[in-house]
Amino acid sequence: MGESILKNANETGPEVQAVLAVRKEGVSGREASRNLGPSGVQRLKNWLANSAVMPPLLAFAGLFILWELLVRVLGIEAITLPAPSSVLKELATSFVFYLPHAWVTLYEAVIGFLLGTLVAFIGGVLMAHSRLLERTLLPIAVLANVTPVVAIAPLFIIWFGFGALPKILISAIITFFPMLVNSIMGFRSVDENNHEYMRSLHASKWEIFMKLRLPNSLPYLFSAARTCVSLSVIGAVVGEWSGSTQGLGNIVMMASNYMQMQRMFAAILMLAIMGIALVNIVRFIERRVLSWHVSEQKQG
Amino acid sequence: MSYIKVEKVYKRFIRRGQQTEALRDINLELEQGTFVSLIGPSGCGKSTLLRIIGGLTDSSEGIVSVGGQTPQQAQSDKQFGFVPQAAALFPWRTVLQNMNLPFEVNKKAGAALTSEREDPVELLKSVGLGDFVHAYAKELSGGMQQRVGIARAFGSGAPILLMDEPFSALDEITREMLSYQLLDIWETHKKTVIFVTHSLREAVLLSDKVVVMSSRPGRISQVIDIDLPRPRRAEMEDTEEFHHYISLVRGQLRERWG
Numbered sequence: 001m002g003e004s005i006l007k008n009a010n011e012t013g014p015e016v017q018a019v020l021a022v023r024k025e026g027v028s029g030r031e032a033s034r035n036l037g038p039s040g041v042q043r044l045k046n047w048l049a050n051s052a053v054m055p056p057l058l059a060f061a062g063l064f065i066l067w068e069l070l071v072r073v074l075g076i077e078a079i080t081l082p083a084p085s086s087v088l089k090e091l092a093t094s095f096v097f098y099l100p101h102a103w104v105t106l107y108e109a110v111i112g113f114l115l116g117t118l119v120a121f122i123g124g125v126l127m128a129h130s131r132l133l134e135r136t137l138l139p140i141a142v143l144a145n146v147t148p149v150v151a152i153a154p155l156f157i158i159w160f161g162f163g164a165l166p167k168i169l170i171s172a173i174i175t176f177f178p179m180l181v182n183s184i185m186g187f188r189s190v191d192e193n194n195h196e197y198m199r200s201l202h203a204s205k206w207e208i209f210m211k212l213r214l215p216n217s218l219p220y221l222f223s224a225a226r227t228c229v230s231l232s233v234i235g236a237v238v239g240e241w242s243g244s245t246q247g248l249g250n251i252v253m254m255a256s257n258y259m260q261m262q263r264m265f266a267a268i269l270m271l272a273i274m275g276i277a278l279v280n281i282v283r284f285i286e287r288r289v290l291s292w293h294v295s296e297q298k299q300g
Numbered sequence: 301m302s303y304i305k306v307e308k309v310y311k312r313f314i315r316r317g318q319q320t321e322a323l324r325d326i327n328l329e330l331e332q333g334t335f336v337s338l339i340g341p342s343g344c345g346k347s348t349l350l351r352i353i354g355g356l357t358d359s360s361e362g363i364v365s366v367g368g369q370t371p372q373q374a375q376s377d378k379q380f381g382f383v384p385q386a387a388a389l390f391p392w393r394t395v396l397q398n399m400n401l402p403f404e405v406n407k408k409a410g411a412a413l414t415s416e417r418e419d420p421v422e423l424l425k426s427v428g429l430g431d432f433v434h435a436y437a438k439e440l441s442g443g444m445q446q447r448v449g450i451a452r453a454f455g456s457g458a459p460i461l462l463m464d465e466p467f468s469a470l471d472e473i474t475r476e477m478l479s480y481q482l483l484d485i486w487e488t489h490k491k492t493v494i495f496v497t498h499s500l501r502e503a504v505l506l507s508d509k510v511v512v513m514s515s516r517p518g519r520i521s522q523v524i525d526i527d528l529p530r531p532r533r534a535e536m537e538d539t540e541e542f543h544h545y546i547s548l549v550r551g552q553l554r555e556r557w558g
Contacts, residue, residue, distance in 0.1 A: 193388040200354055200382035200462070202375045203405035211405060215392045292392045292436050 082261045087269060090262040098251070102270050105236050105247040108164050109278070112171020113232035117179040117225065119172070124183025128213070129205075134184065145177035150238055157243035167239030167247070174235040175228035182224035186217025219293050222286040229278040233271060248274075302329035303492060304353060304460070309362030311348055311518075321517035322348050326362070328511065328520065332459075335486060335493045337503035337510045339549065345518025346496045347464050353494065354380050354462045366460065374460075378402070378409045381453030381491075383463040387445035389437035395448050396420060396433045402456040423455045424448070427481055443474035450482060454489050461493045468498060479505055480534065487531050500553075504545045505532060512552045522552045 048055055064084045070076065071083040078086060091098065123141070127134040149170055156166035190212055198208045240249025248267045255264035311323035323345040330336050338346040351357040353364055355371030366374040374380065381402070382388075389398045399420035421433055427447045429440075437445060446466055453461045467475045479502050486493060486506075497503050503510045510524045526545055528536060536542055 191386070191388070193384040193386040194390060196356060196384060197382055197388035198405065199356055200375065200380050201378060201402055201405050202355075202409065207405040211401070212390065215390065218392075292438075 078261055079259060080261075082265055086262055087265040091266040091269065094263075094266070098248075098266060098270055101246055101248050101251055101267070102274065104164070105233070105240065105249060105271070106274055108167035108236040108239065108247065109171055109229075109232040109274070111164075112168040112235055113175050113229055115168060116172035116175035116232070117228055120176045120179035121183050121221070123180050124187060124217075125209070127180075128184050128187035141177055141180055144173055149174050149235060153238050153242035156239070162243050162245055166242075167236045167244070170239040171232040171235030174231045174238075178227050178231070179221070179224045182220040183217060186220030187213045189220075190216045218290055222282065222290065225282050226279055226286075229282050230275045233275050233278065237271065303332035303367055304328075304330040304494075305363075305365045306349070306353065307363045307365075309349075309352060309359045309364060311345065311352065311357070312360045323352075323359070324517040324519045326518075326520060328523070330492065330494070330509070332367075332492055333490045334508040335495065335506055337495045337497055337507040338513060339497055339500070339503045339510055340513030340518075340553070341515050342498075343518070344513040344515035346513050348518065349513075350462050350464055350494055350496050354382060356382075376406070376409055378406060378456070379458055379460050381456045381458035381461040383446075383449045383453050383461065383466045385465050385468055387437070387442075387449035387466075389445055389448055391436065391438045394434050394436055395424065395429065395440070398437055398448060399424065399452050399455060402452065402458075417457055418455045420451075420455055423451045426485060427451050441474075443470050443478060446470065446478060447481065450478075450485065454485055454491065459491055461491050463493060463495045465496050465498065467502065475499070475502070482506065483532055500546050500549050501537070503549060504528075504542060505537065510545075510549055512549060514553075521555070524548055524552070 048058075067084050071081060123137065127137060152173070153166070153170055156169055160166040160169065187209075194212055194216075195208070198212055203211070236247065237249035237252070240247040241253050244250040248271050251267040252264055252271075255261070255267065306326050306328040309323060309326040310321070312319055312321050314320075326349060338349060340346050348357060352359045353366065353371055355375035364371050366379060369377070369379075389395075390401070393401070403417065421430070424430055424433055427450065429444060429447060429451070432440060432444065437448070440448065446469075449466065450463075453463075467478055470478065483506060493506075495502075495506060504526055507526050510526060511520055512522045512524065513519065514521045524545070528541060528545070
C-alpha cells in the first residue's frame with residue numbers, strides 16, 4: 001500500500017515532498033492520499049485567492065451563521081439580540097418602508113461628502129501654494145476637526161432646521177479635514193527632479209499644477225476619499241439623531257425608543273451595506289484612474 | 301562671439317547665518333554645437349553653475365548670456381533641454397507621453413520648435429527603446445529611464461542641453477554603454493551640451509572642452525580642450541592620447557587637494 005502511494009507520488013511530481021512528509025509523521029497512507037486528493041484543498045485555495053468577492057463574502061456568511069447559532073443555542077431573546085434571519089426577514093418584508101429612508105441618508109451623505117471634499121480640495125490647492133495661507137487657515141481647520149461633530153450637530157439643527165441641510169453640513173465638516181490634509185500633502189510631495197524639469201521648460205504654475213501636482217496627488221486624494229466616504233455616512237446619521245423626521249439614523253433612534261430590535265438592526269444593516277457600497281465605488285474609480293500606480297499593480 | 305558667455309559670476313547664499321560662497325569669479329565662453337563637461341569635487345558648484353546658465357537659479361553677481369539673451373529669456377523661449385540626475389519621467393505617463401511633455405507646456409514659446417520636431421518613436425528606437433514606447437516609466441530600469449530622458453532632451457527641439465550628472469545613479473557597465481549612446485545621438489544632432497560629471501573618463505570621452513572646477517569657494521581651475529578625433533569609438537579609450545588627457549584632468553583636480 002505504502003509503496004503504491006510512493007509510486008503515485010513520483011508521478012505527481014511536486015507532491016512527492018508532501019507525501020513523504022505526511023508519511024514521516026506517521027499518518028496512514030489512506031489519509032495522506034485523501035489530503036492530496038486531486039488537490040481539492042489547494043484548488044479551493046487558489047480559487048479563493050483569485051476571487052476578489054468570495055473571501056469577504058464567505059467571512060460575512062460565517063459571521064452571520066455564527067450569530068444565528070449563538071442566538072438559537074443560547075436562547076437569546078430578540079429584545080436583546082435578534083437573530084440575523086429575523087432581521088433579514090424584517091428587511092425583506094418591509095423593504096418598501098426602508099428604501100425612502102435609505103435614500104434620504106444616502107443623499108445627505110453623498111452631497112455632504114462632495115461638498116466637504118470639494119471645499120477641502122480647493123483649500124488644499126491654496127494652502128499647498130502658500131505657506132502663509134496654510135499657517136493662517138490650517139488652525140481653523142484643525143479646530144473644526146478636534147471639535148466633536150456630535151456636539152455641533154444639535155446646534156446645526158437649531159440653525160438649519162430638521163431637513164437635509166444640517167446633515168449635509170455635518171457630513172461635509174467630518175469629511176473636510178482628512179481630504180484637506182491629504183491634498184496638501186499630495187500637491188506638495190512632488191519629486192524635486194520632476195518639478196525642476198517643468199521649471200526648465202518655463203512651465204506656468206497652472207501647467208505645473210495640472211501636469212505634475214494634480215496627478216501626483218491622486219493616490220493621496222483617493223486614499224482620503226475612501227476614509228471620507230465612510231465618514232460621510234457617520235455624519236449623516238449623527239445629524240439625523242440630533243433631530244430629523246426621516247433617514248436610517250432616524251429609524252435607529254425611533255426603533256431604539258420603542259425597543260423594536262428587528263427594525264433597529266435592519267436599519268443598521270442597511271447603513272453598513274451603504275458604507276461598503278460607497279467605499280467600493282471609490283475603490284472602483286480609483287482602480288480605473290490609478291492603473292499606473294504601484295499600490296494598484298501589486299494587487300493585480 | 302561666443303554662444304554662451306559667463307562673466308564674473310558669483311553665487312553666495314546664507315546657510316545657518318553664515319555666508320557661503322558657492323561660486324567665485326566664474327568666466328566661461330562656450331561655442332555653439334560643442335560638448336562641454338564641468339568636472340570637480342562635490343561642492344564645487346558645478347551643478348549651481350549649470351542651473352544659473354539654465355535660468356533655474358539666479359547668480360548673485362555677474363552676467364550670463366545665452367545666444368544674446370538672459371538665461372530667463374532663453375528658458376522662456378525653451379532653449380534648454382534639461383536632463384537631471386534622476387530621469388524626471390512622470391510615473392503616470394508612458395514613455396511616449398513623457399517624450400511629448402516638452403511640447404505640452406509653455407506652448408507659446410514652442411511654436412517654432414514644434415515645426416522641427418523629431419519623431420519621438422524614431423528617437424526611442426535609436427536608443428534601443430523601440431519596444432518600450434507604451435510602457436510606463438517605472439517599468440523601465442534606471443538606465444532605460446535615463447535613456448528616455450536623454451532622447452527627450454534631444455527630441456525637444458531645444459538647442460542647448462543641460463545634463464546634471466545624468467549617469468551618476470547608474471552602475472558602471474550601464475554608464476559605459478550610455479556614454480557611447482550619448483556620443484552617437486550627439487554626433488547626429490550636434491547640439492550644445494553642458495554636462496556635469498564626477499567621472500574623468502566620461503568628461504574626456506565625451507567633451508570638446510573640460511572645465512575643471514575646485515571647491516570652497518567654487519571656481520574654475522582650468523579649461524582643457526580635448527583634441528581627440530571624432531567620431532569617438534571604444535578603441536579610443538585604449539590610446540595614449542586618451543590617457544594623456546585623463547591624467548591631465550586628474551592632475552588638475554589633484555593640484556587643488558592641499
